[in-house]
Amino acid sequence: MRMRQNLGIAWDGIRANKLRSSLTMLGMIIGVAAVIVLMSIGTGTQASITSRISSLGSNLVFVRPGGAPIQGGVRQAQGSAGSLTFEDAQVLAAPGAVPGALAVAPETATRQQLVAGNLNTNTNIRGVDEAYLDVRNYEMAEGEFFTATQLSTRALVVVLGSNTAATLFPEGDAVGKNLRINRLQFRVVGTLVSKGGSGFGNEDDVAMVPITTSLTRLSQQRTNQGQRSVSTINIKAENDKSVGLIKESVAAILRERHRLQGEDDFTVTSQEDTLATLNQVTGVMTAFLGSIAGISLLVGGIGIMNIMLVSVTERTREIGIRKAVGAKRRDILAQFLVEATMMSLVGGGLGLGIGILISRLVNGMQLNNQPLQTVVSPDIAILSVTVSAAVGLFFGIYPAVQASKLNPIQALRYE
Amino acid sequence: MTATLPIPHLVRDQPVIVIHGVTKTYTMGDQTVHALKGIDCTIERGEMVAIMGPSGSGKSTLMNVIGCLDVSSAGSYELDGVSVGALNDDQLADIRSGKIGFVFQSFNLLARTSALDNVQLPLVYAGVKDRKPRAMEALTRVGLGDRVHHKPNELSGGQQQRVAIARAIVNRPAILLADEPTGALDSRTSEEIMALFQSLNKDDGMTVIFVTHEKDIGHHTGRIIHIRDGAVQADERVMHPLVAADILRDLDRAAAEAEAAEEAAV
Numbered sequence: 001m002r003m004r005q006n007l008g009i010a011w012d013g014i015r016a017n018k019l020r021s022s023l024t025m026l027g028m029i030i031g032v033a034a035v036i037v038l039m040s041i042g043t044g045t046q047a048s049i050t051s052r053i054s055s056l057g058s059n060l061v062f063v064r065p066g067g068a069p070i071q072g073g074v075r076q077a078q079g080s081a082g083s084l085t086f087e088d089a090q091v092l093a094a095p096g097a098v099p100g101a102l103a104v105a106p107e108t109a110t111r112q113q114l115v116a117g118n119l120n121t122n123t124n125i126r127g128v129d130e131a132y133l134d135v136r137n138y139e140m141a142e143g144e145f146f147t148a149t150q151l152s153t154r155a156l157v158v159v160l161g162s163n164t165a166a167t168l169f170p171e172g173d174a175v176g177k178n179l180r181i182n183r184l185q186f187r188v189v190g191t192l193v194s195k196g197g198s199g200f201g202n203e204d205d206v207a208m209v210p211i212t213t214s215l216t217r218l219s220q221q222r223t224n225q226g227q228r229s230v231s232t233i234n235i236k237a238e239n240d241k242s243v244g245l246i247k248e249s250v251a252a253i254l255r256e257r258h259r260l261q262g263e264d265d266f267t268v269t270s271q272e273d274t275l276a277t278l279n280q281v282t283g284v285m286t287a288f289l290g291s292i293a294g295i296s297l298l299v300g301g302i303g304i305m306n307i308m309l310v311s312v313t314e315r316t317r318e319i320g321i322r323k324a325v326g327a328k329r330r331d332i333l334a335q336f337l338v339e340a341t342m343m344s345l346v347g348g349g350l351g352l353g354i355g356i357l358i359s360r361l362v363n364g365m366q367l368n369n370q371p372l373q374t375v376v377s378p379d380i381a382i383l384s385v386t387v388s389a390a391v392g393l394f395f396g397i398y399p400a401v402q403a404s405k406l407n408p409i410q411a412l413r414y415e
Numbered sequence: 416m417t418a419t420l421p422i423p424h425l426v427r428d429q430p431v432i433v434i435h436g437v438t439k440t441y442t443m444g445d446q447t448v449h450a451l452k453g454i455d456c457t458i459e460r461g462e463m464v465a466i467m468g469p470s471g472s473g474k475s476t477l478m479n480v481i482g483c484l485d486v487s488s489a490g491s492y493e494l495d496g497v498s499v500g501a502l503n504d505d506q507l508a509d510i511r512s513g514k515i516g517f518v519f520q521s522f523n524l525l526a527r528t529s530a531l532d533n534v535q536l537p538l539v540y541a542g543v544k545d546r547k548p549r550a551m552e553a554l555t556r557v558g559l560g561d562r563v564h565h566k567p568n569e570l571s572g573g574q575q576q577r578v579a580i581a582r583a584i585v586n587r588p589a590i591l592l593a594d595e596p597t598g599a600l601d602s603r604t605s606e607e608i609m610a611l612f613q614s615l616n617k618d619d620g621m622t623v624i625f626v627t628h629e630k631d632i633g634h635h636t637g638r639i640i641h642i643r644d645g646a647v648q649a650d651e652r653v654m655h656p657l658v659a660a661d662i663l664r665d666l667d668r669a670a671a672e673a674e675a676a677e678e679a680a681v
Contacts, residue, residue: 005539016527321523324484325582326512326540328505408484412523 006331010339013311014346021343024307027300028347028388029354035293035384036355036376037362042286043380044363044373049282053275055195055203057137060271061101061246063092063233063254066264083265085227086215088257092233093131098249100242101235105131108214109231114207116168116179123164124206125181127214127230135236143175143190146210150189154212158186161206162194181207182218243270297384301344301391308340308399319403320411333404340396341389348388352381429496431589431622432458432481437490439476439645450476452645453490458590463616463623463656465633468642475594477642478626482517482592483510495589512541516583518625520595522575524567530554530578531563537586553581557611573604580611584621591615593625597632603666609635610659635659 014021065084089106092098108127113120132138133145141162150157158179165174165188174188186209195203209218215228235250237243247268254266312319319332359374366372439451450473458464468474479485480492483499486507492499495514502510511517516537524533534550543549554563557577567575576596583591593612597605613635615621623636633639635657641649 012528317523318525321525322536322540323508324482324511324517324519324523325537326508326586328508328540330505331540409479412484412519 003334006334006338007342009335010342013335013339014343017311020307020311024304025343025347025350027303028297028344028392029300029351031293031297031300032348032351032384032388033355033358034296035290035387036352036381037358037374038289038293039286039380039384040355040359040374040376041362041372042282042289043377044359044375046279046282046286047375048373049278050275052203053271053278055137056271057135057234057236058271059237059240059243060135061235061237061243061250061268062270062274063088063235063250063266063268064231065229066266083258084230084233084254086211086230087227088254089230089233091257092235092250092253097253098235098246100238100246102238103131103135103236105129105135105234105236106211106230107132107232107234108211108219108229110214110219112181112218114164114168114179114181116177119168119170121164121167123161125214125218126206126208127211127219128208129211132208132234135234138195139193141191141193143188145190146208151210151212154216155210156184156186156213156217157189157210159190159192159208160188161192161204161208163202163204164207165191181209184217240272243272297387297391300347300388301395304340304344304392305395305399308336308396309402311339312336312399312403315403316406316411316414319406320408320414323406323408324412329404332406333400336400336403337393337396340400341392344392344395345385345389347392348385351388352385355384356381429460430457431460431462431495432456432624433491433493434481435491437477437480437487437492439473439480439485440488450645451480451487454642454645454647456640456647456650458622458624460622461616461620462638463612463636464625465636465639466624466626466642467628467630467633467639468648469628472642473645474626474642476645478592478594478624481590481624482515483507484517508540512537512586514589516580516586516588516591518576518579518583518591518593518596520598522567522572522579522599524575524578524582526567529564529566530559530570530581533567533578534582534585537582541586543586550581550585553585554578556584556615557581571604572600573607576600576604576608577611580608580615584615588621590622590624593623595627596625597627597629603663605629605632606659606662606666609657610663613659631657 063084086106089104092101093104098104105128110125111122112125113122126132129151130146130148133140140159143159145159146155146157149155158181160168160174166172168174168179169177169188174191177188178185179188180186192204192206192208211230235246237246247270251264251266251268255264258265322332322335356376359376362372363374364371434454434456437451437454438449441448441450454477466474466477476485480487481494483494486502487500490500494510497510497514499507499510525536531547531550531554534553535546538546538549551560551563554560557580559574559577559581562570562574565574567578570578576599580591583593591612596612597608600608609632612623612625616623627633634653637653637656639651639653640647641651
């Protein structure tokens with residue numbers, strides 16, 4: 001019924017008290033803007049983590065040494081045990097050993113100083129084989145990757161990640177140059193295409209050497225039995241369905257090889273596991289941020305109720321006049337409800353605009369040396385504006401009911 | 416000023432108001448106030464009636480009951496053939512919207528709202544579609560056709576009361592009620608408002624009922640109902656009602672003469 005009139009009446013009411021209305025809306029504006037900004041940071045972080053993980057490659061299974069129990073029962077950090085050997089990797093890589101596996105690529109990891117002329121940097125040195133490039137989704141920018149000969153002869157060659165190459169060879173002429181690692185002279189045979197992004201485990205801040213070279217000349221790490229240990233065995237699955245099967249068969253093979261009875265001395269995780277865990281963490285963070293912002297939305301709603309209650313008292317006479325000339329209860333109810341909803345909706349709309357603006361400004365800002373990424377998802381935008389309208393409606397109900405109940409005679413006498 | 420509004424109810428000849436044994440009791444704290452103690456009265460269509468009485472006599476309460484702003488505690492009240500006693504809030508709102516035009520002492524116009532919008536208000540709540548021409552018509556009828564876009568604070572007291580009267584008649588009500596319509600106005604403006612009431616009564620055949628405590632104002636009607644202590648004390652017929660238009664003419668003439676005398680003196 002008469003919705004257009006009600007909208008008009010409500011709009012006039014808002015306009016008639018510009019300062020009061022805008023102060024009321026401020027609560028809504030801040031609330032919605034806070035929700036938008038905080039949620040966009042949360043979603044952005046999640047998105048950047050997801051893209052980082054998927055940049056590693058697809059359908060990957062990682063086998064890492066488990067934290068081995070040492071004397072006193074203190075468990076060491078995962079990956080520190082050195083219980084995973086190069087021979088394990090070779091067994092897993094044997095054709096048909098792990099059904100559904102496309103490629104198996106072991107890797108060693110150390111951090112060492114790289115020196116080229118008067119420039120030097122400390123970076124991740126990965127010992128890898130020829131399968132690694134494909135498994136981990138790297139592409140060559142210049143030069144060539146290791147040849148089988150270089151692998152078998154433990155050649156002193158290195159492939160640089162884009163960051164490392166840029167640091168050591170700022171002129172961009174890395175290929176063919178020499179550098180020193182651990183007092184050994186290496187020749188740069190290629191550089192990698194940047195994977196982009198930054199942050200934890202930067203995929204561009206690496207240097208790769210043949211795994212055979214790494215095991216014999218760079219890293220002295222050995223297992224308890226004196227075998228050469230690797231830090232990770234990367235396995236690329238045929239498709240996402242074979243991931244589960246690979247995890248099981250890898251675990252079975254390793255248990256047998258390590259003659260395990262009790263706990264495993266290795267862990268097998270898939271990319272999806274990692275993603276799920278991280279998403280859980282960021283999800284909790286986003287929900288936490290969102291609930292803080294939600295509180296400000298609630299406070300904004302209470303502000304609207306406050307103003308509407310004052311407004312009912314202040315406009316008692318007006319309500320009396322309207323009733324005297326034939327307004328019914330529901331007319332007055334509708335007028336005040338529409339006014340409250342409109343106010344919070346306009347506030348919500350402005351808050352949305354300001355929120356999007358702020359998340360644009362914040363996007364790419366450096367926070368602890370990491371660029372902040374923000375993503376305003378449309379469902380959050382729609383949700384927060386809907387919630388603001390609902391908040392207005394909800395907190396408008398009480399004052400509106402109060403107004404509609406006024407007795408016209410008493411209302412008209414009110415000064 | 417001479418355009419007339421059609422009054423559809425005129426053709427019927429039963430009384431527009433029949434009040435029988437109406438009482439009104441308030442409880443204020445722990446004490447009961449008998450504002451009306453059994454009122455009987457009948458008002459015919461096309462009558463112009465003044466209700467007079469001292470403060471606290473219950474005349475305003477009676478007005479509120481007649482205007483369906485309040486309901487009686489006991490007794491029966493029939494307005495334009497509808498028994499009003501047993502109606503709920505929303506039904507009373509419908510009656511107010513359809514059958515009654517109410518004018519208040521303090522005008523009670525919406526502030527910051529143009530005369531035109533103020534006059535349209537009853538039409539909004541009555542769900543009328545072409546409101547603007549009807550509001551224009553009503554404003555023209557009260558002589559404010561050239562002031563429609565003015566807001567109440569841009570109008571004089573008399574003009575504000577005319578807007579209120581236009582608002583009261585825009586729905587073509589069966590009765591026009593006024594509670595102390597001249598209470599806030601000077602005597603000349605009061606006379607103008609009375610002239611308008613008399614014209615609405617005589618030319619448009621509208622039933623006009625108003626409360627006043629001023630004898631002079633009361634004598635502009637053909638009938639004065641005197642209320643005292645919540646009961647009808649006397650129902651007086653006025654043989655020769657004052658004609659506001661004549662008084663205004665006399666006032667104008669007197670003013671002109673005074674001006675001429677002043678000019679002569681200079």
